[in-house]
Amino acid sequence: MANLILTINAGSSSVKFSAYRIAEGQLTQLALGLIDGIGAKATFSAKKSDGAKTQFVLDQSHATVDHKMALTAVLDWLEKEKLDGEVVGVGHRVVHGGPVYAEPVLVDPEIFRRLEAFSPLAPLHQPYNLAGVEAAIEAFPKAAQVACFDTAFHRKHPFIADTFALPRQYYDEGVRRYGFHGLSYEFIHRILRHEEPVLARGKVIVAHLGNGASLCAINAGKSVASTMGFTALDGLPMGTRCGQLDPGVVLYLMAEKKMNAEQITDLLYKNSGLKGMSGVSNDMRELEASTEQSARDAIDYFVSRVRREIGGLCAVLGGLDCIVLTGGIGENAARVRQAILENMEWFGIQIDAEANARNERIISEKGSPTVALILKTDEERMIAAHTAELLGLKQPLVPAIS
Template sequence: MSKAILTLNSGSSSLKFAVFGFDATQNTPGVSGKVTGIGGAPEFSARGGDGEYLAKGILSNLNTTSSHEDIIAHLLTWLPQHLEGRPLIAIGHRVVHGGSFFAAPTLVTNDVLDKLKTLIPLAPLHQPHNLAAIRAVTKWHPEVPQIACFDTAFHRTQDRLASLFALPRSLSDEGIMRYGFHGLSYEYIASVLPQHLGSQADGRVIVAHLGNGASMCAMTNRQSVATSMGFTALDGLMMGSRCGTLDPGVVLYLMQSKGMTASQVEEMLYRQSGLLGVSGISNNMQVLQNSSDPHAREAIELYCFRAASILAGLVSAIGGLDALVFTAGTGENSALVRKLTCDRLAWMGLHLDAEANDKNQITLSSSQSTVAVLRLPTNEEAVVAEACRSFVTNNQIQDQKF
């Protein structure tokens, strides 16, 4: 009998899900959807493999006090009628931080959960909600194996020098080092690069994952060599509401001279900075692009200035650049961000085809460009599903009834 895999990506106010067949060739989900507005008026939407809606609307039985457990309960009650009789063999979760504990997909146990809870301070916007989804599934369907897939794992191929801070060695030995994030997205892009670049896919490639959270990864042989994010998801690029790279002296000043507490600084750096902080309008790139406010334009230009600067720095880690790939929400959909970023990199021989860029085509570089520039949609869910397939096959997990 055919089997099914469920993937979950749980955030603070949303839950994304997808159902994949167990067949390794099935990288397109048969059912996918999301719940948005968690903490307010939760709205549920789901589509079949043909793109048609299976469900859409406000969940009238849930409200502002509904937890992730309530949301998961609704999903797991709704889902069986759309599995077409297939047993659910595993549930895979995107978990942002695996720390130094985990470098590969891992079967969730109580011991694993305890370790992951210690990493919550390093990813406060994501880790608590990733773990809430795992606990909710455990309550409703403890018999189904759950596999945690980590955004940090892809970067474990980096050289030790790329992971070190210039701090006392004792702190590095404790695990205060650069981990990197968005690894599931980078893993997917790395897997499809040969389809678009041929043998050049194993060359010097930088992938720009630009969304509300944003980072870049420099690769050779389709493995991570260096990345812009570090110990936490605050580092590197300017983001939707996160500051990106910041002089640590600013934090000391805010605490010592402005009297801010650690929690107040955390709130500002994670939730009040980035595009939102600079513009004073929104963390949404599309909203800013549609705005005539000069602060909106300044935020966009700063975002691209920082992106180009950090990309140029990453080039040194791989000794040059053969290809640049834009992915994720902003990277895939904002022609303006791609243009403003690439215009600052023309000195590297990087040139866009204006028409291809405006039309969001796959190949964006002009015939004069010495660097290939691509726009590739990412698919983190497919990576999680493949990890579950591999785990189930290698560990001989038996079919579960669901």
């Protein structure tokens, strides 16, 4: 019987999951799915690798669907579909590993308590990530539970990239720049190391551009700076998050608008970014299709901030050998990519407009001093690879794309 690995990404109202078989040193994705509407009208949807789809509304006649019931539904579906294998490991996306965890860990009661203590650092993510861990322990009691952290890839930043200009006691207490999207950056680096080993040893910027967006500077395979900081609010404007913001704005909202912490949190996390600026949508596709000037303004602001942050990270790296674009926008929005990378010959990027329009893998001109690539990220596969590696299962260095 083959070994199966599940990946779980639990949010406040949803649980994303994937199932992989590991055999002969290879991860093969068997299925992926989503339970959406937890706490309300919950729906289950899944798709197997052969294309077969399943969708239904979860029974709530006896109780409202919670994370435990959602994972039980996943277990029942796996058994019904008779996926060939036994679940030996469940890998979890856990947003925050604090200043402690720089690599995935097997979750035991002590580790779980430590991760709970980081909840104030990511109040909109960590509690739900851990609710998914608790539910998985009950649904899959024989499987190892592995926490994979979005912050881990950035934990070896130099002090100057890790701190704020606050009294040192706050840094010592954990108020520092953590960076996020680390699972995506690590996956991209592994693929780059396999496909472009010379570039991977150089100075690389990866742009993870989606509903959540950030940039990471990687030097010789190590993250040295990220645009995200203490929380996933910092840096680039995102779908609904504000990005970089003068702290004085928060003080103004408190003093003059009489807004409390909950109201400010809702504004900055859920009603700002592309959505707030445009008044149209948080979806780049809808903004590009819109005739509203506010939609155009939101796109222009997004582009300008990405360009500005690229320049800053180039200064940190002391040059640039390669830039990789990934995420929903980075992989698909050709016009946005073009706007971000055009007129950047001054630090080596010579964009090939036709290759970019065709979504080719290499979108820089032949002979460009800096190579520009489009690579598809896969955080779930990175979690599965980490889980296999931690359990000592034979797993290739590169989590191959299926």
